[in-house]
Amino acid sequence: MPDWALYLLILCEAVGAALFMFTQMIFPGASLLVVSIGRATWLHVMLGEKPIILILYILLVLLCLAWEVQIRKRTIESPSGNGSFGLSDKEFFRQFEKATLPEECFHHRDHIRLAWLYLRQYSVPQVLERYSRGIRNFARANGNENLYHETITWAYIFLIKERMEESAPDVDWAAFADKNPDLLRKGKSALDRYYAKDVLTSDRARKSFLLPEPLLKATD
Secondary structure, eight states, X not given: OOHHHHHHHHHHHHHHHHHHTXXXXXXXXXXXXXXHHHHHHHHHHHTTOOOHHHHHHHHHHHHHHHHHHHHHXXXXXXXXXXXXXTSOHXXXXXXXXXXXXXXXXXXXXXXXXXXXHHHHHSOHHHHHHHHHHHXXXXXXXXXXXXXXXXXXXXXXXXXXXXXXXXXXXXXXXXXXXXXXXHHHOSSSOGGGGTSOHHHHTSHHHHHSOOOOHHHHHHHO
């Protein structure tokens, strides 16, 4: 092999290893590593040697790459972080009811999922009572009494129920979430069209359910 080709091979390995250290560049880094080390392995084989270490290194790189793919897949499926991802509907529901669900497993998206689960089992009046009580218990168990917001909680229950009526009865959570991304957004809330920001941040809205403003104006 010419010297320049050997130096190029070493350079590819070095660049690939460097890129592999950064999450955003792990795929091009892994590609460079696999190609350059694969080439080196082929040369060793052609010389009658058995480059076991190089082969094991390639396998390690591919294993790390597969792990990264799984992590990214989970992140995509759970934009707010892992949250309740990985918990079955039954287990998620059970842990919440017993107030044993870890706080890091209960973000906005998980609130919506849980309300959806309740609405599949109970009527709206029952959900308003059971789900609201569960949120209070969860907040108390995690030392955050101010977590519960009655207007936001009830309004989302009504919205989710409305969307469920528009969906097939056998639709699962993943399909429901894909069809209703606006319910899962925390920054630009689905409630923005119904409530002014100053209304939702008021103590009155936190303690008692307030009717949506468009409905109030219609009844004036």
